[in-house]
Amino acid sequence: MRTALAMLGVAVSAAMLLDMVMLSSGMQVSFRALLTRQGFEVRLTPKGTLPFDTEARIARAASAESVLLAMPAVQAVSPVLGTTLHVVGDDGSAAAVFTLGIRPAIQGDYELLRGLDADAADRMVVNATFLARTGVAVGDTIVVAAGYDAQLRSWTARRRVLVSGEGRFHYLATGQAAAALPLSTVQFMVADAGTAPSDEVSLLMVKTQPGVDAEALRAGIERELPRVTAIATADAVKSVEQRLSYFRQLALILGTVSLAIGFLLVSTLMTVSVQERVGEMAVMRALGVSRPHIAQQVMLEGLVLSVVGAVGGLGLGLVTATYLNNILRAFPGLPAAIDFFVFEPRAAYQSLGMLVVTAVLAGAFPAWRAGSLPIATTLRSEAVS
Template sequence: MRVTLAAATLRRHPARTALAVLGIAVAAALLLDMVMLATGMRESFRSLLLTRGYQLRVSPKGTLPFDSEATIDGATAIVGALRANPDIVAVSPGLGATLGLPSQRIPSVFSLGLESNVQGDYALDAGHDMPVDDTLGGGVPVPVVVNRAFLVRTGRALGDTLTVAAGIDAQLRTAARARVVRLTGEGRFFYVPGETPVMALPLTVVRSLLGPAYRDRMSVAMAESRRADSAGVEAVRAWIATTQPRVTAISTETAIRQVEERLSYFRQLAFVLGAISLGIGFLLVATLVTLSVNERRGEIAVLRAIGTQKDGVLRQVFLEGFFLSTAGIVAGLVLGLVTAQWLNGILRDFPGLPAAFDFFLWSPEAAWKSLALLLVSGTLAGLVPAWRAASIPIVRALREDAVG
């Protein structure tokens, strides 16, 4: 009975009810998007770092991986020591450099020297992977993996050969060292912006191209702990810090904290806008229910006069707020998911961001908790008008209704 009366009351003014539901839907969508923004960056970055299971990054002392052009000397000994530790499952060394592309549409390409059997920087989407090291000899093209942006920018296709060079003299148009490579694979690079052309070569090839000064250097090494829990990873990190004083070992948790410090503005913005959306939903429901109660003072007085108890009136008005909030939240859920996908597409196009990074990420627990909070807030918004409705003086309300 109460449900029927509450629904009939809302249908009495369809335009007003529809506008209120739309307003609550916008508030719910804003709240959902802000929750997805606040939790999405953290979880997306965590997922990005753990794509291949590596929980630790070893970088030059005092720097973040690829935060500068600094490299680590004595890489062979460091990697060997890490691989000898029984608590470490795998180690992936890498050396980043910019190599020239003579006679190509783009003058240079960001290149990664990797060991293909342990690399954690890309996933092969098409073609064949590169070899672990330069076992083919200087006269045979070296198989390499490139991303889609490289193929588009250079106009090349898998199977083509080209020359990469280092130590280029711009005036004499000569290169100190060069190698012919064959594009054998297309990869999706996790940590490189999608619009940036990138090439992966065997680590030994990149070292030989860069010259004797780089014969035993690396930019970063990724390590996978045998124990995946925080305590196990931290134990390995502490061991690296103790035994390898020339490098900095960064765990996934530490990297996430450092990134959150840099992106704290987004989290603060999400918190403020989320609080505003809760307030908007509360005020919309409170305003509409109050208008409804004021218009029906005589009707409510009649119900009280024929024996309806206060708690019956209270429940009916509460149901109106509940129905409004529920309808708005359901519509807001759909609207929020659509706008989050749209906004995520815009933000992912910002230059310098990894191709696999997402700003908005669906988190069921956080999303349902936030929407449930909005539902409770909207339902409680009818508390004051419901109490006023239940406390209407019967005789005076009937007289005013008759005179009106």
């Protein structure tokens, strides 16, 4: 019973350690994967802003796109226009939805889950939140509008579109209703609403040629297009790492605590075990068993205890990480595709390796004590007791 409880304690310690190792690098790995989807290494925003951080837009987008495509290091450009449209019901009600104007052939903003892509002027891809809030189903035709005139109580731009597919939008917050239409459709609607010229975008995503230095390309873009800010993926990841340093510090502290708990559990159990078997070990020594052999036996017992507990703990850690990840992903303002805990085989090997080293250290003192017991004195005290 005591051994089973100790193994359970080691398993909990291993699970906690694995979770902390996954947390320490999970968001960095997840954020990097998010930014490099479809190979977009550089993003262009209006000068001094972040993507969709303000209402500012890049003017003369077609000209900027031509400049980019003329660069040998650029493989493709994906323009994106973000705005708010309204879904107008038959009763005149209107539900706001954040809408992206994209080019379906080359975009990295969403992943199509079912249905047809927005590859025609009257086709719209929406997310699950949009479907749940509006009661619309894939295949329905709806009316979207922009530019509400309060005096006339009418919309200056209306369009009937087909909800052709459902997608998972990577960069938008969890729980945010979202839709995507062809870029030209959104630009025309925004222009008709009188809110912006039709040749504006919120963001330009640049796909680089293989082997291109993204930082050098970023600097070159800012020289050619001084009215934009070019953000390389490496810079964005570095900025996120600085902001997430708290999570790494927390993971380091809790990981150290879990190792300390595992050390104390194994060390205590093996010390008590040696204390209860001193007579047996003294008899073995009297029969000619060497000190190193006895010490090795104790070390192996502690190692087996730790490894068995750790293997069970790895499975427990994965279950716990999945549960915690779902809770943390529900925080408002976070992209829906961000994961806090990302499993990598390296993390499992690293956790198991640290636990094995801890087990060896924890069994060192009990093993030394078992191997250094004086034969005569120990047998005499055992006989008297």
